[in-house]
Amino acid sequence: MRTIEWKNNKIKIIDQTKLPGKLEYLYIKDLETLWHAIRELKVRGAPALGAAAALGIYLGVKDTDKKNFKDFAALIDKTAKYIASSRPTARNLFWGIERMASVAVRNKEKPMSAIKKLMFREAEIIIEEDREACRKIGDFGSVLLKSGDSVLTVCNAGILATIDYGTALGVIYRAHEKGKKIKVFACETRPLLQGARLTTWELKKKGIDVTLICDNMAASLMREGKIDKVITGADRIASNGDSANKIGTYGLAILAKYHKIPFYVAAPMSTFDTEISTGKDIPIEQRPREEVTELFFKKPIAARGVKVYNPAFDVTPHELITAIITEKGIINP
């Protein structure tokens, strides 16, 4: 099962808004559909967005008949800006775009057809690198888990957030493969319930013991001594280790510290933004109010017209993070 891949000249993704009800694939052949798929979280998760961006750039240029590099580069730029406008927080989205653009620039003397081929190859490499990075993250991270551990996670940093293995959940999959007994508690992750819809779905599929909780139940579990470790993914990590991730992560980090529970972030190096020194500079996406006031845009659950605060992410300062698990090893901030 792959979250995202290139198939028959189209981007093939699992439509994650259909889960856990249906495993349905979406074939994307134009940029607008891709933009909406990203915006509406049909494909989501920072590493998967890196791949989506890379394939998207290729999708944007593959059929052009531009004859000179200046025009070709302008098209890349336009495509890049468009894709980048879909979601502002995930570093990997911009990283994917930048890698694709720089392949073109490095090969600008070559014919357009050759550049296109190299760009396609780069997207393939990005995808392969993600698969490998997740497995290495799993390797490094699994050492931190011992058999019998209960791990709390938030949102979905698994197969569905990457190509096919996961970051935070990759650590759990690897520990499980090594024969360690791991129990997972999944925060449902309001408002869009990625934890309930996606994380419980893929963990069950993988045969991992998973229990679903509402986000506000985490503290209670910790107090009862039922959580040994917290592992989350990240959408962007500043140079000092401050990590933006799904809204609620910061709160979990404080709760973990209070209960003296290690709090780990698992993410590939592509999530680091070295141009940003602290979390204060990470842009936080504000999402539509209806995500909060209407469950799946169907039934109103709040007083009509009530004001809503709906940031998609928060920033966890490095002092609350025990370690960051990457494909290069474990970093203690």
Add this chain to the structure above:
Amino acid sequence: MRTIEWKNNKIKIIDQTKLPGKLEYLYIKDLETLWHAIRELKVRGAPALGAAAALGIYLGVKDTDKKNFKDFAALIDKTAKYIASSRPTARNLFWGIERMASVAVRNKEKPMSAIKKLMFREAEIIIEEDREACRKIGDFGSVLLKSGDSVLTVCNAGILATIDYGTALGVIYRAHEKGKKIKVFACETRPLLQGARLTTWELKKKGIDVTLICDNMAASLMREGKIDKVITGADRIASNGDSANKIGTYGLAILAKYHKIPFYVAAPMSTFDTEISTGKDIPIEQRPREEVTELFFKKPIAARGVKVYNPAFDVTPHELITAIITEKGIINP
């Protein structure tokens, strides 16, 4: 507007499961309907449950033709046990039952008809005392708020949790009446969304500035300096001040401490359980899994058969509570 009252020989309640869509009343004339109304949260909130219990006991005995006190007392006992089995955590439920039973015992020499009258009177007194207690809690608590304050609250500790004024929200209403500008952030309160459905509804009705958030957004707001105080209700308070309240309250208390924000509990004296020394002994109600896995029992939102942890309450230890606001004054634990 009254949450619960005696009307035309029936218990009249606002059916809170219909809010915010419809303001609908339910007339209850038998104990089984009352039991289900409590169990299914058609009437909820610790102080309102005190009144529901009192009226429920009266409902259970008013038409009996028992001729001697022993039989009459046995009926009270049976009724009490039945009502008490609806929900285990809220102290006020048991307190209401005990007050009604003790009126009967104190007057056991009187004819049954006289005892019934005295019991009805006791239920009326309980209701009047709640109205007064809430106003006094509001008076005492409003002193803690200054104009311009932003207050975070969870679940619903307002009109709909009491007879007609509220505890935590009563503090806000009183400050508002005194001309203070108060802004409220309401945690939606998963799984049953009392914050989203009830708190935003009644605050808007009262003309108070309210913003709805998902529970996992509270930490982020605190970090941004947007919360000056946290005020919650309580379902049971142990002798040492440990307070059971809606699940998520304990986590908010930790987050408040971390951000150096005062955390207040507002509750009438009837919420105190002096027979319990610490929060460890407070029984915590576990609720059905479907509350978490299906939004309003309609649409599955999690992998089929996933395990669920769904406690209705948690306990906030006294050291995390800045003060408890009661109708007798402010207690610093």
